[in-house]
Amino acid sequence: MERTQIIDYQGKKIFFMDFSHLKSNEEIKAVIQDSEKYIHSQPPKSVRSITSVEGMHFNAEIKEMFAEFLKGNKPHMKASAVIGVTGLIRIIYDAVMKLTGRDTHTFATMDKAKAWLVAQN
Numbered sequence: 150m151e152r153t154q155i156i157d158y159q160g161k162k163i164f165f166m167d168f169s170h171l172k173s174n175e176e177i178k179a180v181i182q183d184s185e186k187y188i189h190s191q192p193p194k195s196v197r198s199i200t201s202v203e204g205m206h207f208n209a210e211i212k213e214m215f216a217e218f219l220k221g222n223k224p225h226m227k228a229s230a231v232i233g234v235t236g237l238i239r240i241i242y243d244a245v246m247k248l249t250g251r252d253t254h255t256f257a258t259m260d261k262a263k264a265w266l267v268a269q270n
Contacts, residue, residue, distance in 0.1 A: 152180045161267045169203040181218045197266040203233025207241045219249040228269035229253040230262035
């Protein structure tokens with residue numbers, strides 16, 4: 150199964166990044182690298198994205214990888230949504246958002262995230 154893909158939803162492209170249930174730094178780094186290739190190839194302020202972090206493993210190195218990833222993507226992003234932010238992941242998520250200055254919204258379901266993203270102009 151591909152960990153990154155384009156979803157066509159109501160005529161809009163949404164870039165989906167699936168980090169769900171990944172446990173190793175190497176697996177997570179590979180998805181980040183694939184994601185960067187796509188995101189950095191897009192025009193400024195054009196990318197709508199959904200990231201799934203459900204059940205994902207976090208440690209200090211992964212937190213730093215995500216912080217750098219999000220900072221580097223900021224110029225390309227139109228709107229970002231995250232699903233799977235619960236429990237301890239919420240604490241790390243909040244810290245990474247403060248570090249990066251990103252305005253990323255969390256949602257309980259993929260459908261709610263997609264609906265919000267396509268409404269962003």
